[in-house]
Structure formats: structure tokens, C-alpha cells
Amino acid sequence: MKRGTRQFLYRKSSIIGLVLIGVFFAVALAAPVLSPADPEAIDPNYKIFQAKYENKPIPPGADYPLGALPVGLRLYMDIYHSLVWGTRSALQFGLLVVALSATFGILVGAISGYASGWVNSGVMRLTDAFLAFPVIAGVVFIQQVYTFLFAPETLFFVYLPAFEPVSGFLHLFSAIDPLLIALVLLTWMAYARTTNSMVRQIKEFSYIEAARALGASPWRVIFRHLIPNTITPAIVLAARDIGGLVLFQATLAFIGLSESSPWGATLAEGRRWIIGPGGNLFKYWWVFFPISLAIILFGISWNLIGDNVNDWLNPYHD
């Protein structure tokens, strides 16, 4: 094994990161075993059950390992189930967004860097323009567009004439979470910028020139030589982004702007038992603590991996 790889694998912080991520993956894969979903449930991410009406959360016990939250008259939501299935949806979401935005960003950065000249400055100016976009504004905007396009029947407005949901090509997008589209559209810029600056540096190296002289097509140069040699910072960025995006998704669910994060949505249900009337962090800590801890550990583990991969791949950089 190479020395750098060994250092990476034997370092305490990267072991912690890898173990945590391993646990998250295991929980995500084993979710149907750890907490079987009700086959009749509308959304498998939540387990809603009926119990005697009491206007307070059910404390942890044999039936509900982490307790349950009241969500309606005689209806309760199992926290343990949300925790387990939330892991699944968080990992899916994080990996998917990062895979899409990294691919797009790297392609944009590498191609425009290879083209150079006015194409490159134009594309980079466009990238900078997207950097000025507060993500929350983009999320809100895309969601509204989605409602108009795919679910006009949910709009409630007396002065709105009836119109049909779109069909055809656009309709393919209706199954995709609008938050995913918004985040991909608003996070690719970092990948494009780092890849672009690296590509512009190594483009002048003689091995690239040799490849070109041997008759390699621009696509071959980009995909065989430029991207593999400039991908390191993008990998580091991607690892950190997975954690960051999942935290952001949970945040949006918490303030009610998205429904795609079971973690955030469950915390939002539990919010009034922490800061609402009669609520208290010390009395109902179990409503809040397990999922918060999962969210924090998720962020930490991907950050640890990012930092250590960075040290591994650029050993001389602090």
C-alpha cells in the first residue's frame, strides 16, 4: 500500500469518518428490516399509528424505542421509524444531488477551460452570476414553478381560471423532487470553478500537447487527460457537499419549505414540545435529541472524509 493511502486509513479522524458513514449506509440499506414500513402507508418514511388521545408525546418505551409525537387527534408518529428511514432518504438525496451537480460542474469547467478565450470568460461570468443566487430563493422559486406546472389542482385561489397540468417531455420531471432540481442548479458552480482553474493550468503541459499532436480529438483530451488529472479538488468538495446538502435539506424541511427530509419534518413536528407553550428541552429532550444527533453526525462524518481525502491527495497542503 502506498504511504499516503496507509496514512489515510490509519488516521483516527478518517477511521471515525469511515465508520460513521458505514453505519449510515448499513442503516439505510437495512431500513426495511430495522423498522418495517406499513405496506398500506402512503409514505413509507413515516409510521403513523393510532393510540389513546393524550396531548403530549409518548416517551420511549418497549413499543416505540424513541417515543412518538402526536400529529393529530389520536394519531402519533414513531420517531425511531423516521430516524431509520430518514437515513435512507438523506443518503439517497445527498449522493444524487452531488453526483448530478459535480458531473455537470466538472463538464462545464473542463470544456470551457479547454475552449479558453471568450467562450471561457463568458461561461465563467455566467458561473459567477449563479454564485450570487441565494439558494433559499432558488428553492422557493422552483417549487412555485413546479406547483404551477404539475399540480395546479392544489392551488387554491378563486380568481384562477382552470388550466391543465403540462404533458409531454416536461411531465417527466414531475416525479423528481423540486428541491433536488433547485440544489443541482445552484451548487454546480463550485465544481466548475475549481475544475476550470486547474484545467487552464495543466492544459499547457507538454503531455497534453503530445496527445493533441498524436491526433487525439478534443473530447478524448478532455475525458482521458484533463478531467482525470483535475478531479481531486472536486472529490474533496463533493464529500463535504454531501453532508452540507443534507443539513440544508433538513433545515428547509424544518422551516416548512420542503417535505423531502423525514429528519427535518419530524423535528418540525417536535418543535412545539421544545419551544412551544409547556414545552421544554429538558423535559422532552428525546423528541429532539436522536434525530439532531443523526443530522450532526452525518455532517461531521462527510466533513471528516473530505478533510482527510484532501490531506491524502494533496499531502503538502494544510
Add this chain to the structure above:
Amino acid sequence: MPPFLRFVISRFLAIPVTLLVVTMTLFAFVLLTPAEARATLYYPSRFGPGMTEKRLDELNERIQLEHHMDDPFLVQYAYWLKDLLRGDWGYSPVLDEEVLPALLRRTPVTAEILLYSLLLYVPLGILAGVVAGWNKNRRVDRNFRITAFVSSAIPTFILALILMDVFYVILYWFPPDRLGLDTNMLVNSEGWRSFTGLYTLDGLLNGKPEVTLDAFRHLVLPVITVSLFYWATLGRITRATVIEETRKEYILAARARGVGQRALMWGHTFRNTLTPALTNTALSVAWLFTGVYIVEAIYNFRGLSEVGIRGVSNIPDAPSILGFTIYSVLLVSLTMFALDVLQAIFDPRLREGVTQ
């Protein structure tokens, strides 16, 4: 033209370019929706009492004709842009007011949180980074790294929830909302004159220091929540720059000449470390605004985020969401511009027009 001025002007000209790109992208998305839906962008603020379904359809069709909704993209975009530039940003049914005045009225609320957060975390982040970087691997550095790691690992909303529970529910030191009940009445009373819209300053200008104090009391938690995360990021970047800087030969030369540690830290290298720190801050401004909006939503500050977030409901409110988006981009661009100018003031290479 002096190079400094040229730098400032070139950066300023980037703002309209950004806005053009952003509005075009937004409008392309808007155009995906059917024309009937787009016509709601131009609905009047009040409907007459005798509005029937038939007359509504006629109104909708008339708006579609008047606003050229069958024309090609660029023509429609130009008409829409003209309305925007004239200040006609549409009427929001959810907020029940015109969008542009609604945004302008809420700007000071957001600006106040943002201003005090920047004032708190930029100096603290740079200070912590410099001290930690110069003491690499000593105890100060280790403590800094652990603190920074923890504070950037806790998501804003969890931190906000914990702070609010401890300092409001249990201790009742720092309540949510922008002002307390008494001061709010004072602010809405006859004799109050609004100079800046920032209650912390207006309180002093009106000769009512209790308003200033109360406003600060309510700002403590939001500002801490926003600052903690960005403090950590800024500190880490400054630390990395300082470490790189200390390895350079001019430091060795200065040491050999007997220059003291303190002079090296704050005299010789300090300015060099400011540039990357400010670049990073400028680049992360868009995320900073996102953070401000989340904090507003949780601490019940009725700032700009209210326009955007309340727009997401089952009542179609495209004007307020479009307005919120464009206005945010404008604010982010202006803040980035201010930080760029600040950077040019600190960095003589940018000021004198030397290319790096």
C-alpha cells in the same frame, strides 16, 4: 483613470450582468408555465364585487393579450424587464400588498441582522485564524480547531432551537421577535421618526435609547446563530493562509533581522492574509443570505424571507416569489461588491492594477 477606480467600476458593472443572467434564467422557467397561470402575475390588487367566472376568464385573456404572452421569448422578456425597471413588480395576494414596497419595507430587518453578524464574525474569524495559524499545533490551535469543527457541524436550525430554549424558554433573557411589546408600541406611535429603518440606530436618533437596547436584546440570538458557522469557516481559511505565509522566506529574513513575533504577526503578514479571507467571505455571501433567511424564519423576524417563504402556500403568489428572488440576487451582488471594494482597499495589487 486611476486603477483603483477602474477596478471599482469594473466590479460595479458586473452587477447588471449578473442581474441580466439571473432574470433571464428565471424568466425562462416562468415561461414553462401555461399562459393562463402567467397572467396571474399581472392581476390587479382588488377585484370588483361582481367578479364572475366568465368575467374572470375575459380578464385573464385580456392580460394575456396586453402583455404579449404569445410572442417569442426575448420579446416577452423585454416587456417583463421593462415592468421590473419601472418598479412594477406586481401585487402579492398572500401579503396583500404591492411586492416592491413590501420588499423595501422589510429590507432593514434583514440588513440589521446581516450587518451585526458581519461586524461580529469577520473580525473574530480573522483574529482567531491568525492566532491559531501562528501557533500551529500548539494548544491554542488545537482548541481553535475543535471549536471551529463543532460550530460548523451544528446546523443553524438546531443551534437556533437550543439557544432559544435555553435563553428564552428557560432563562427568558433574549426573547424572539424583533422588538418587545412596549417598544413595538413606541415604534408604531405617532412621534417616532424612521431614519434608517434599523431600530438600533433609530432608537438613538430619536432619543429613545430603550428602543436601541431592546433591539439589541432581540438581535443577540439571531446574530450569534448566523455568526457561529461563518466564524468557523472564515477562521479556518485565515489559519491556512497564515500557515502558508509563515513558511515564506521573507518571514525567515525578518526573523533573522530580529523582528519580533508580534510585529511579524500584525505588521508583516496580516495584510496578506486579509485578501483570501475577504475573497472567501465575498464568495460565501449567497450562503450567508440563506443563513439569514433561515434565522429570520426561526426567530420570527419579519424580514425579506417572509415575502418568499409565505409565498409558498397553496395560494399562487408568483409575483412575491419572483420579487423575492430578484431582490435577493440584487442584495447579494451589492454585498459582494462592497466586500470586493474593501478587498481592493486592503490589497495594493488590486488597487494599483497589477495583475496577479
